[in-house]
Amino acid sequence: MTKKYLVLALLILALVITGCTPNQKKDTEVVQNTEEEAKTVVIPSLQLDENYYRTLMPYEESASRGLVVSNLNTKYDMKEVELGLFRISQTEFSPDKYMFQEGQYLKKDTLQKWLAREGQTKEGLNPNDEGLTGEEKALKTPVYITHIVEQNYLEVVDNKARLAGVSVGLSLNSIYYYTKEEYGAVYEQALTDEQIKQNGERIAEExxxxxxxxxxxxxxPIVVGLFKQNSNNAIVPGTYFEYGVASKGGNLSDWKPINEEYIMFPSSEAEKKYRDLNTVFSNFKRDVEEYFSNYTSVIGTGYFKDEQLQKLTIEIPIQFFGSAELIGFTQQLAGYMKANFPASMNVEIQVNSLDGAEALLVKEAGEEDAFVHIYNH
Structure with missing residues (x-):
């Protein structure tokens, strides 16, 4: 099989990527007007893909950067709450017309006040729990919203970049964790879908x-997406389940449902919902574990939209002692990938060790052979 090499730089950002190539036209300088000042910024000339937003340079970090780490329970939700909001934003702000900038308007101290309980700050969006025990809080006044992520979308008019729209993602609890006594055992109270939806829409309007x-x-225009977090011990992320749009100067209008989910493979849930795919994955897993049975495990995460698989991501943690062994294993993976997964599937395999990323294999839908990259070789 012919081996192709995928440039690592293309994978640094999942949805927001900028760059340049030889013989490209010169980047464009424009003036960005902010509330504080007008400054010169650069618009990269290259848009690598129609699904990628160009970003203004120099890159401006979010005004609330860092909160996502302290407010969300898992690294999977931390990533998906932002990437899922990109997908929603693309329906309202076309990457062909708009540019991306991290949120600049919702400051860190503002969000901390909003995410508190009413009894802690007058701006708190979560219900007051004064005088209630841990179990009473779980039943009567659970914490509904845990994080707010902001994304800005800009357009250029008369050589000036100006804000054209904002997207915000509201991260909502699906499970409220509490203790009955200080430093006691941790208990769980699941929130119903109706609780999450009603309180999410109420908070969104506010x-x-x-x-x-x-x-x-x-x-x-302001786009608001409602994100349902997964549990603390989940190894797949939660998803956005609906979004609404507040037109220019207006309030939120009708909510639009989003049918997305992440499923772990192999699992009983995958067997129940997507039996054929679970069988295909199990066969691939068996082949891999037969090759290196002593210290190899294979975990897959399928991203589904409208019950159709969009991408299957496979993680394989390994412990190798030499470059030749790694190369041989990667070659075997490429063969198993081709033999087990149909050409119509979008599959990515990440091989990692304690030292970090070791190899990457990517097979896009419609391709029989995978792009292969072995790091530091």
Whole structure:
């Protein structure tokens, strides 16, 4: 099989990527007007893919950077709450027309006040729990919202970059964790889908009302997505289940459902919902474990939209002692990948060790052979 090499730089950012290539036209300098100042920024000339937003340079970090780590329970939700919001934003802000910038309007201290309980700050979006025990809090006043992520979308008019729209993702608890006594055992209280939906929509309306009072956000369209977090011990992320749009200067309109889910392979859930795919994955897993049975495990995560597989990501943790062994294992993986997965599937395999990433194999839908990259070789 012919081996192809995938440039690592293409994988640094999942949805927001900028760059340049030889013989490209010159990047464009424009003026960005902010509330504080007007400054010169650069728009990269190259858009690598129609699904990628170009970003203004120099890159501006979010005004609330760092909160996602402390507010969300798993690394999987931390990633998906942002990437899922990109997908929603693409339906309202086309990457062909708009550019991306991390959120600049919702400051860290503002969000901390909003995410608190009413009894802690007057701006708190979560219910007051004063006088209640841990179990009473879980039943009557659980914490509903844990994080708010903001994304800004800009357009260029008369050589000036200006804010054209904002997307915000509201991360909502699916399980409320509590203790009955200080330093006691941790208990779980599951929130119903109806609880999550009703309180998410209520909070979203209040968030939009507050954002309209922030200088610069009075008239721009605001997209709000509702994200249902997964449990603390989950190894797949939660998903957005609906979104609404507040038009220029307006309030939120009708909510639009989103049918997305992440399924672990192999699993009883995968066997129940996607039996054929679970069998295909199990056969691949068997082949891999026969090759290196002593210290290899294979875990897959399928991303589904409208019950159709969009991408299957496979993680294989390994412990190798030499480059030749790694190369041989990667070659075997490429063969098993071709033999087990149909050409119509979008599959990515990540081989990792304690030292970090070791190899990457990517087979896009419609391709029989995988792109292969072995790191540091």
């Amino acid at each position: 968030v939009v009302n507050r954002m309209r009072k922030i200088a610069g956000l009075e008239e721009v």
